Amino acid sequence: MKIVIIGSGNVACHLARAFQENKIPVSQIFGRNESDLKSISHQLQIPFSTDYLADADLYFICVSDAAIGEVSKLITNEKCLVAHTSGSLPKEILEGNYRKASFYPLQTFSKSKNITYSEIPFFVEAQNNQDLELLKNLALNISKKVMASTYEKRKYIHLTAVFACNFVNHLFARAKEISDSQEIPFDYFLPLIKETTEKIEILEPKLAQTGPAVRNDQRVLKLHEELITNEEQLKIYKIMNESIKKMYEL
Structure with a gap:
């Protein structure tokens, strides 16, 4: 399964680290801030790009709430699964014909502060049970605290x-x-x-x-x-x- 992380901020950085620490391969990290992307890429040895979004099976959008809808339009693969990491937005904010989900880590993140990822609760939501199980199992590779959650609960x-x-x-x-x-x-x-x-x-x-x-x-x-x-x-x-x-x- 090919995974791409979109974003270069605190959440994107820590999600990439959590995946790397738990041997979950990330194919690319994509965003606008070349300096931040270079830093993450250098630390984690993940390819990055500011202009070419790689094809993937699963995309994680880790940008500000205000930018999620617009950024989600960049994904044109209708067969993929796309999850945002916002705690306050529905999965329907994603604009595209792909399958939609949310993958919310309940933690405050700063790039300079190390975190024990196994202690972070993850709340996941998807349009169908198959995608929900996929995201739950992915989160369970990182943490034991994983819960399915509706938008109303989130x-x-x-x-x-x-x-x-x-x-x-x-x-x-x-x-x-x-x-x-x-x-x-x-x-x-x-x-x-x-x-x-x-x-x-x-x-x-x-x-x-x-x-x-x-x-x-x-x-x-x-x-x-x-x-x-x-x-x-x-x-x-x-x-x-x-x-x-x-x-x-x-």
Whole structure:
């Protein structure tokens, strides 16, 4: 089976690495950014092209959500299977007469950060059972956490991921603004962050909550609000504390 990956960003890079590590051959990586493609090709010894899309049995489109529809028009082989890797779009976004699917890895990717691919959950969807089994078996070569999922379910998976990952990382960035303003090394907070994330592996997040809001400690809450001079930080602080209070009916 010939596999081609379309894209040169974080997802394309890591999917190519995951395939290589698990001895799944990739015939080509295709995209617009020649510099990034050359880097991936050099690391993984996969042929690349910016102008010629190789013929394949299976294409993975790993580009931004806004570009998926347009990029999918480049594939003219009507006998192939095409899967995008978006968590928030239906397989029908793909424009072509080929068979359509989605292959969604639930992880945040950065090219410079190594990942244990066997721990990544994959959610797959296809138009028929044969293609679904093909994608499930391909994912099972990488990870033990593989699940068939409809688009309706995947939308909620992606929404949950935004709360659990993107919002949390934004809070890290806002927290660093505060520590930087007082010349406190942010590294000193990493053990706290590590303990917080490790704790929810053994406790329900609701049971793991600590802090002044869950204690309804009005003195500390008022003190913190007086310390915050940044309008956005203060807005976030108040919204988060109100949400905590409502969850615990305080």
